[in-house]
Amino acid sequence: MMDHEDEFLNTFFTQVAQLCIDKAKETVEKERESCRQTQMGPWGMLLLHLPQIAMAERSYVDLGFLHTKNKGFLRKDNSLKTVYESLKSDLKRLEEMTRGTNSIGATVANVSNQLCQFITARIQLIEFYEKMYNMSVSSKVMKHQELLQFIEEIVEGHVLSCSHLALTAIKTGLTLEFEILVQLTKAQVEVQNWKFLPTLMALYGAQTRMSAWERTLQSKESWKLGFGATFLKANQQPALYQWLVKLRSAILAKYSLYxxxxxxxxxxxxxxxxxxxxxxxxxxxxxxxxxxxxxxxxxxxxxxxxxxxxxxxxxxxxxxxxxxxxxxxxxxxxxxxxxxxxxxxxxxxxxxxxxxxxxxxxxxxxxxxxxxxxxxxxxxxxxxxxxxxxxxxxxxxxxxxxxxxxxxxxxxxxxxxxxxxxxxxxxxx
The missing domain is CATH 3.30.450.240 (Beta-Lactamase)
Known part of the structure; x- marks a missing residue:
């Protein structure tokens, strides 16, 4: 039987993976209300960090990591990468403080450790997208083989990350994103070397994983406009997903020509x-x-x-x-x-x-x-x-x-x- 804490975390991270960010924040607020007496304990401290993770994830899928806001003279760098690095430091401290206290402390320490692994993967993915963007503007030649090696090394480094059952939903999303990037980059390598079947298989592999990721996003929050009426936005998929669709379409058009x-x-x-x-x-x-x-x-x-x-x-x-x-x-x-x-x-x-x-x-x-x-x-x-x-x-x-x-x-x-x-x-x- 699942403990209350594990059940709560499972619900929260499922909502985050489905990009129901407001619902996820409400879930945390209700949990904090119900355990006011232990707010300064390990569990209460973990609850303080969860809304920040939810907000960072919303920014990430909307490609917020390539849009630094308010960065200028006498202003601190509040880029998404910095937000993730700050969160990682906080969670490391929390893990050290709560390790070996009691059973709830052990859960908090374990989850904090695995969230650090997840955030490390996010930071590395941000660096990968930045590398792709910088390569496209600084050179006429995209070095796809170099990009493929870069993303495969990231994937290899996270095979055993985020194994806690409560993190299953965000681990699934992360794995799908990894695999989509590997397949699309592989398709670029194969198509420019004029390999018919390997390119087709890579494009198909990317498509099946994108369909799987899209299914997890079907519970995404609808948008409310005036007088409490709810309307579905024409394109509800996050900017990152839309960009991956655009990249796959571009490679498919190239494949159709070659x-x-x-x-x-x-x-x-x-x-x-x-x-x-x-x-x-x-x-x-x-x-x-x-x-x-x-x-x-x-x-x-x-x-x-x-x-x-x-x-x-x-x-x-x-x-x-x-x-x-x-x-x-x-x-x-x-x-x-x-x-x-x-x-x-x-x-x-x-x-x-x-x-x-x-x-x-x-x-x-x-x-x-x-x-x-x-x-x-x-x-x-x-x-x-x-x-x-x-x-x-x-x-x-x-x-x-x-x-x-x-x-x-x-x-x-x-x-x-x-x-x-x-x-x-x-x-x-």
Whole structure:
């Protein structure tokens, strides 16, 4: 049978996990009223800290950790990270004070210790989100492998955290958030290396965990507006959840472009148009529209598989024997007839990607190459370290259109990289 204290804590942390923060604070107030005589004892001291934990959690899921308020000259830093660190210090002191007093003291000491573990995980997650945001604004290149290693180390460090039964609800929420971040970061690593099935599995893994987390949020408090009437807010999900949905949608749109060729072999043109139109961005349509509007020869993406085990599911170059062109694969191309043209274009593209590799890896500008041999100009810009976006057009035909080409390629690459989604972590509030 559950002790009164354990039952109370279970109720409180379930309410916090469901983001019923006002209800959780009311639960604490009622408990404090019913045990006024022991307010200075271990239990009373723990009750003092619980509303602060509830408020910190509300701020966290609303991305409050990236919005420091009132931080300026002669004002203390009251960022959410600092709030958590202060709470952690208080709970450590409480654990030391109550350890070995009596049975209630032992419960308080144990719960305080495990809440410290939970808060440590929160602080590390804040650092992870900050790392993602800072990477997106300070560099054109998101280092997804580095981010994956960072989040996996955090997860590994908390496998045994928060094992107290009363903390089950918040531990479940924490675990789901961990797993969503691991799966989405893994999807980014796999998609930029052009791996069809591992990317799909990671996106599916993220989706199942997001659905599970959403189910725990279905009891979230409704919003009251005037005269006691209750209205459901159009989008009740917290900003953090909405941002994770946005990130997954962005990766799925990228996946739909990078594997357009493979997907279109399994669906009719009509079905394919329907699939693409449902994405957050229809990148293939953008490529089509640009090619038609500006009458360029082709818009394509090439994968450089040199040094990788996997060379992706796309088209090979026309069969010309075993040569270096096997290392360069068509990811997607519009119009597709460009791939059946004589190999001169392909040789030029391949040679320039090799020659300008370091320049392209910087991802900071569009590189042009004018070929007198085939009377064509090629524009290059990497969307990912191994993915090169190419626009091919006839010499002399686009004299005043190079600005449009540069603008199109820069904009498309920036969106494909999902940098804007990481940047909007600070704009989601």
């Amino acid at each position: 594997f357009h060729t493979a997907l279109s072999q399994q669906a009719s043109p009509g079905e394919m148009r329907s699939i693409m139109s449902k994405q957050s961005v229809d990148y293939y349509h953008k490529m089509q529209s640009f090619q038609r509007k500006h009458d360029v020869l082709a818009v394509l993406i090439i994968f450089d598989s040199r040094g990788t085990e996997n060379s992706g599911p796309g088209y090979r170059y026309p069969d010309r024997g075993a040569d270096a062109s096997e290392s360069f694969r068509f990811v997607v191309c519009y119009p597709s007839t460009f791939m059946q043209k004589p190999s001169e274009h392909l040789d030029n593209i391949q040679t320039k990607i090799k020659e300008r590799q370091m320049e392209l890896l910087a991802m900071d500008k569009v590189t042009y190459h004018k070929s007198t041999k085939d009377l064509c100009t090629y524009a290059f810009h990497n969307t990912d370290p191994r993915m090169t976006l190419v626009v091919a057009f006839e010499n002399g035909k686009q004299r005043d259109k190079e600005t449009h080409i540069t603008s199109f390629m820069t904009d498309l690459a920036m969106h494909i990289r999902c940098n804007k989604v990481y940047e909007c972590l600070k704009l989601s509030k």
